[in-house]
Amino acid sequence: MTSINIIFNSQQVQLEAGTSLREFISAQIGKELDADSKAVDGSKLGVAAAVDGAVVPRSSWNSKVLEDGHSIELVTAAQGG
Amino acid sequence: MESQEFTELDLNNDPFVVAGRTLSSRLILGTGGATSLTTLDSALTISGTELTTVAIRHFSSAGAGNVYELLQRNNVIPLPNTAGCFTARDAVLTAQLAREALETDWVKLEVIADEHTLLPDPLELYSATEQLVADGFQVFAYTNDDPAMAQRLQDAGVAAIMPAGAPIGSGLGILNPHNISTIVSRANVPVILDAGVGTASDAALAMELGCDAVLLASAVTRAHNAPLMAAAMRDAVRAGRAARLAGRIPRRDTALASSPAEGMMQTLVGEF
Numbered sequence: 297m298t299s300i301n302i303i304f305n306s307q308q309v310q311l312e313a314g315t316s317l318r319e320f321i322s323a324q325i326g327k328e329l330d331a332d333s334k335a336v337d338g339s340k341l342g343v344a345a346a347v348d349g350a351v352v353p354r355s356s357w358n359s360k361v362l363e364d365g366h367s368i369e370l371v372t373a374a375q376g377g
Numbered sequence: 378m379e380s381q382e383f384t385e386l387d388l389n390n391d392p393f394v395v396a397g398r399t400l401s402s403r404l405i406l407g408t409g410g411a412t413s414l415t416t417l418d419s420a421l422t423i424s425g426t427e428l429t430t431v432a433i434r435h436f437s438s439a440g441a442g443n444v445y446e447l448l449q450r451n452n453v454i455p456l457p458n459t460a461g462c463f464t465a466r467d468a469v470l471t472a473q474l475a476r477e478a479l480e481t482d483w484v485k486l487e488v489i490a491d492e493h494t495l496l497p498d499p500l501e502l503y504s505a506t507e508q509l510v511a512d513g514f515q516v517f518a519y520t521n522d523d524p525a526m527a528q529r530l531q532d533a534g535v536a537a538i539m540p541a542g543a544p545i546g547s548g549l550g551i552l553n554p555h556n557i558s559t560i561v562s563r564a565n566v567p568v569i570l571d572a573g574v575g576t577a578s579d580a581a582l583a584m585e586l587g588c589d590a591v592l593l594a595s596a597v598t599r600a601h602n603a604p605l606m607a608a609a610m611r612d613a614v615r616a617g618r619a620a621r622l623a624g625r626i627p628r629r630d631t632a633l634a635s636s637p638a639e640g641m642m643q644t645l646v647g648e649f
Contacts, residue, residue, distance in 0.1 A: 305435040305436065305437075306435070324436065324438060325436065325438070326438065340445075340449070340480070341478075342445035342446075342478055342479065343436050343478050344433075344473075344474040344475070344476075344477030344478035345474075345477075346470065346474060349470065351470065351473045351474055351477060353477060354477060369435065369474075370435065370436040371433045371434060371435060371436055371474050371475075371478060372433070372434070372435075372436045372445060372478055373431040373432070373433065373444045373445040373448070373455060373457065373478065373479060374431060374432045374433070374434035374444055375408040375409050375410070375411060375417070375431065375432065375444055376407065376408060376409040376430060376431055376432025376433075376434075376458055376460050376594075377407035377408075377409035377410070377430055377432075377458070377460065377545065377546075377572075377592075377594035377595065
């Protein structure tokens with residue numbers, strides 16, 4: 297298998313080449329996502345993603361294939377004033 | 378707005394309308410600083426708040442979505458903030474991520490000048506406001522207590538003006554009540570006093586000055602007993618609102634007796 301290196305939330309991570317953003321996020325949040333990146337169990341995801349500093353809308357997660365050197369930020373709500 | 382016809386009963390039907398949404402509570406509780414989610418849960422429930430701020434931070438599978446789930450469970454609307462952003466560019470990206478993550482176009486826009494004061498940077502704030510309003514956001518702009526800046530933000534199309542009473546987390550109260558009054562008197566969007574509240578009387582004063590709502594976090598979450606302080610803030614906001622609507626008496630330089638001068642007992646007359 298060919299692998300790629302990406303930066304995920306400031307950490308270096310090795311992935312299989314050809315992994316889509318949808319597959320990657322699904323693994324991170326532990327929820328199965330359908331082709332529209334909605335949770336199969338119907339729950340709200342509460343997360344958003346940016347690749348190289350630009351927001352990738354959920355509708356594009358499936359078609360966004362990760363490439364070597366990509367920087368991915370996955371965010372959610374945290375306590376804050 | 379002040380009316381002699383306003384009764385206590387009406388205070389139970391005194392909706393706070395902001396960004397096209399109607400809320401029954403005029404207290405907005407931030408989630409920052411709580412020692413545990415259990416404490417936060419109690420404080421949120423007791424405060425009666427329907428809207429609460431959250432920060433946008435890296436997802437961690439260890440703490441997977443706890444705050445978001447807590448808000449969903451309590452039916453509290455999340456108001457994502459851009460805390461920690463020093464530039465318009467970072468604030469806009471954070472707001473766009475928040476919109477995706479929390480499925481809301483509301484954002485509490487904070488663009489901070491420096492870590493020492495945590496005061497807003499007016500130029501970056503204004504730039505971010507213009508970009509976010511153009512992108513369809515309902516911008517709740519955290520700003521200095523500067524009436525001129527508040528006017529500029531209003532003209533730029535913000536959903537609410539959020540002047541700071543004092544620096545974030547300082548608990549110093551409202552340092553310039555006159556400026557807050559001036560902002561209120563010229564505003565045609567809601568004014569939400571944000572930052573600096575230390576105790577219940579600060580929140581009451583904000584409402585007495587005519588603010589439409591109060592946003593506070595540390596004053597509750599860092600209090601010795603957070604749920605009890607949440608109750609105090611709930612009551613203070615309500616009391617301040619009632620006092621504002623009731624219309625306070627004018628200040629005088631001299632005393633004005635409230636007991637009648639007529640009908641005094643004969644033996645006492647003339648002794649003064």
